[in-house]
Amino acid sequence: MTEAGAPAVRRCALNSEENILAEQEFMPAVRAMVGREYGRVYAWDVVNAPMIRQWCEVMGVDNPLYTDADYAASSEHGGIVAPPAMLQAWCLEGLHMNNYAPGSTDENPYEVLKLLEANGYASVVAVNSELSFARYLKLGEKLYYTTRLDAVGEEKTTGLGTGFFVTLIMSFFSEKPEGDEPVGQLLFRVFKFRPANPVKAVEQGEAAAAIPKIKRSKPGISDDNRFFWEGCDKGQLLIQRCTACSTLRHPPAPVCSSCHSFDWDSQVASGKATLYSFVVMHYPEVPPFDYPNPIGLIELEEGVRLVAGLVGVKRDELAIGQALQVEFHTFDDELTLPMFRPVAE
Template sequence: MTDYAWLSEVRSMVGREYGRIYAWDEVNPAMVRQWCEAMGVDNPLYTDPEYAATTEFGEVVAPPAMLQAWCLEGMHMNNYPPGSTDENPYEVLGLIEAQGYPAVVAVNSELTFDRYVRMGEKLYYTTLIKEVSEEKATALGTGFFVTQVMSFFSEKPEGDEKVGELMFRVIKFKPANQPKPVEKSESAVPKIKRPKPGISDDTRFFWEGCEAGELRIQQCNSCNKLQHPPGPVCSHCHSFELGYHVSKGSGELYSFVVMHYPEVPPFDYPNPIGLIQLDEGVRLPAGLVGVEPSALEIGQRVQVEFHTFDDEMTLPLFRPVSA
């Protein structure tokens, strides 16, 4: 294969060892228990102190397969404990990507253990760039195998002790034949419609009211009280004699949420949804229109308006109005 000039910088990184990445917490039984629960591991050596006391270890120990978990950054990327290196052990991959090898065709890893890890130990690991292969040809394209080795240690006053090792290998490759996108006419792409609400005998009056431009709220004919969502019986007096009241559709924003993710077509995002307190005293959830999500405020006045979607479904939405 061709020996590119830029490979000299990549190969100069082989043998480089990056500094320590520390664990946030000491090895502890709470995290061991949660890991075992999540992974379906029921070995009492890891979670039962009475049983573990009868073994050669004399106490519970951490599952070996949990080794990598102790030094993970958590929910936020690169959020490592104080004292950890700020060097980037993956910069070699970035150099290869920059030369037109952006894809990953395969990865593999091997986790080996020197001994069990005990409660109270504090771990860290270092990363070694072990190898960058010659350019290899695959059925999908050409690329480079990059092998890294993470060595895990336990901090000891008498000298840190190695407890395990993780070998991680990835191939960064350049796709050989990229298929051309198939052009489709707009008419060939099916239009995604809004999901229709479930309509029953108890709620049909409400949706028929929307089609007629009326916000109908269920009302008991016995006690005259209102309720929403509609039900088969009055929640106040338990009467089955139910009708409806046509609301003026005015009220205030009792609460709201702004949906950002996941984005589900055909809805627009960000998608503000409000819980509306009608002047008649009942609350109902509905979409909000005509407002920037950042401008929403609890208590602001709103007014209903009816929007028809897909030429077949009319929904009550609420627009903020001036005081």
């Protein structure tokens, strides 16, 4: 190594040490939060049979202890009980974010995550979730939970990047005149990190290196679904149709689920649809998508459903059942996708 190069190496090492020290200045504030318990979040409703029935229907659970009053009455429980896995569902805020039941705390149990984000650990990935139960819940019980910041681990370097494992524990209680009773617990752990390969800033005066544009992943195309993608290229939304019994199906498949025929053709859909359900993706942000990223479960006028992106709408404007119309968007000059835009009723 030349003498001219040596000082630069020493400066880099010094700057690295200074950065590490600066990064750790915020950790006392983080550590001070560990062990803090945040106030109650109440359930909107008492444990009730309609919600249990709907949950069982959605999850495909047919245990008569949960839905058959006569059968449950003859059991050791003496009546209908709630599926243990429903524990978290009782205290959720509902369709609208942070719409908690009256009396719930307005404290933010995730403030430690905000502090980590402010100090450069902006990415997040869920690590694990563990739900435990003390007993079955019976009809009429009113629940609430409290949240404790259980632990913030030492800084770790993983394949994703460098950051901290953060563990929160939600403890669920049933309100009782003689004293509230613990009924279960949810452990939730996330990893807040700096990505392993961030885009590095160049020194002042140097030209920024060209960053390759990340393209959308191409779909897997087979003999069963090639017609669908060729239709998109032509601006047509094609739905597979069984020629034996005329049943429409999506996603495309080699055989009809109704009559088991292998013969099929396709039908051009009108493109008119309604929003059956939706999610809005926030994290982790994966290029090249824009965030927040609304994705809908679309029910076509013809009766079949498909998953597609939603355009021209904000999160608080999305509503189950709203009318939609297909439009085709081309990405990277090579991939055409059906997207859906809300339309006036």
